[in-house]
Amino acid sequence: MTLQDVLLAVVGLVAVAGGVAVVSTRQLVRAGLWLVVALGAVAVEFLLLGAEFAAWVQVLIYVGAVVVLLLFAVMLTRAPIGPSTDLDRPALPAVLVGAAAGLGLAALFVGVFGQFQVPSPAVGTAERIGDAVFGDWVLPFEVLSILLLAALVGAIVLSRPSAPQETPVAQGSSR
Amino acid sequence: MTWEVVLRVGLVAVAFLTLPLIVGQTEHKVMAHMQARLGPMYAGAFHGWAQLIADGVKFAQKEDVTPRAADGPVFRLAPAVALLPYLLVLLVIPLGPGDLVGQQLDVGLFFVLAVVGVGVVAVLMAAWASANKYSLLGGLRAAAQLLGYELPFVLSAASVAMAAGTLSLPGIVAAWQPWWLLWQLPATIVFFVSGLAEIRRPPFDMPIADSELVFGYMTEYTGLRFAFFLLAEYVGIVVISSLTAALFLGGWHGPWAESVGWLWMLLKTGAVAFVVIWLRVAWPRLREDQLQRLCWLVLVPLALAQLVLTAGVRVALS
Structure with a gap:
């Protein structure tokens, strides 16, 4: 475990936590702001892996444009401060489907790519x-x-x- | 090695804390003299040089109010989010020849464009979390303005990167030659104007139009948090001026550049900042529709034409 691995894991956790917050918060605009955290953490992951250019593209396009457009659209239409109870959906099926899809994808990736030793490419x-x-x-x-x-x-x-x-x-x- | 990094970051922090104050004080005095006034004269005894320090002390003493209906955490976080991008940008702006720059970055220009774009998020956060209709209107105007002007801003910067054949800011400055002043003139104008709109300075201050929106997205802010927004505006002037100087006016190029290059860079930055202040005194505010019209019908086509011209000259030269 190098320092880079530790940082990669920590930032990955931040990204996942941000993603969970996006779908679990009951406040519409805050969901968009959590998306900034999640996408920003992904940009830091790119940076840690040496893909400098992809990292800044991620910031420019996703944080600077996509999320801003999203927030802009939400604020133009309806953006109450505080929880929006009418947005709630049944949580249990969502958790089941989300967890199954996530675990399935993870298992697939580990199964397919787990045994490969990929030569680390030059800096991006x-x-x-x-x-x-x-x-x-x-x-x-x-x-x-x-x-x-x-x-x-x-x-x-x-x-x-x-x-x-x-x-x-x-x-x-x-x- | 580590000490060098600490020293560099420390020097950038010092520049971050002093240059905006100098710009702010210059604005007080220049605006005053342009309007046949004296401006601050008493604080610090000599021509009011300490006025902004006094202002800072005043801001620190004021009560920090969060409106009851506001979304507290988002409201309190917004000023910091507004300030942080500009601090990061200052790290990569080259001051002089060689490695007289906070941090050498291979894709420095791209980094600058990406990070400056994050400022919109802070404006939207402040606007929405204030729970105030004036704030929200100001924020929506700001977002529409920033999204629009981002395009000519990026396109004109792309032109100079294409001319220099690199995305690194020190690389672009090193490749600069005096005749680029003419070659890149349209891009210079587009970059400066859209940069002005990016930092929402007059005549592009529709989002904070004080005669109709109180103070736009900053209406509900008081004390230090308001001071943070003001500081972000002045750091913004420093960033836009120094970027214009570095990308289009040759940065540290000038007589005896090897020894006093940093002075040339500071002089050029100061000159551009002076123009920014001058425009505030000289120009009326653009209406919202005029503002969008200028962006989409003038600046974007001009920037695209400049890109074609740049590409043509590059191909012809190689």
Whole structure:
């Protein structure tokens, strides 16, 4: 056990605890804030494993954008301070399904990857990731870009008000 | 080795504690003189140099109020979350040639962009937890503004990273050449303007518009916690000014850069900070729709055009 292993375990526990808090808290906005803790802890895990670039991408995209959008949407619609009792779902089935899925995945990963000795890769610098993305993986990367672009155009089309029905604004109206 | 790390972190902490105060005092005096006033004159005897220290003592004495309807823990945590990102950013800004920087980071620019983005979370926390409609409105305005301006901010920074061929801040400064001032001029303007919006300084202070929202998401804060938000604003000025200086104005480049490079960096940062203060006096506040229009219809296309230009020149040169 090196110091890195210990830190990895501790931060992993923080991430799991944050994740549990997200689904167990009864306060809507706090669930979003716990998500910041969970995702931030995952970023620290990346950092500890030497994947510096992935860590900061995690912070920029997930903490800086996804969670913020989520909180923004919740606050625009309904965000009471204090517990929202009407959000409660039966806890026992959720625990059973969650625990079964988590343990199953863990068992699967240990079973499949447990006996491998993977040579620890070089540090995940931006340069290496750039080389990989624009070298070996350039085709999937471009296909994904087209998919994202299509989704973007679709989102804009959906969010636009339907074609203007009324007559254009009278000319000369002062603005 | 360990001592060196401690020394570096200590020096960055000193800069974190003094530079914002200097900017704040300069703002008092510069604004006053631009408005034909004197500004603070008494505290500390010489031209009111100790005014901000007196302010700090005042803030520390004030009662720390948490509204009864507020979400206590979130409300109390928000000022710290607002301040922390800027402190981290100061660690990686290069002051002079060589390794005169708090911490060498391979992806320094990316780190800065990622960490500055976390500030939005603090604004949303403060806005929501205050249990005040003005606060919430201010917070929503701030979030919409920060989400929008993040895009031109990142794109213009990407342009200079592309020009230098590295994401490391000391690397970018080292690669800088005077003719980049012209080549990267659109990116400079976009970066500075969207940086101004990121720290919510006038003319982009719609989220705290005091004539309509009391003080936006900071309405309910008092005492030291309010002082933390104010400090975050001034550290924000230092961060944005020093980033603009390092990325676009050549950082420590200048005559005798080997020996007095750090002085050039500080001078350039100070000059940009002066412009930030000047804009507060000179410009009226942008309305919410004008603010979004400027971002999406002017800054984003300009930043994208700059990216194309940067790529073109890079390809032509190589």
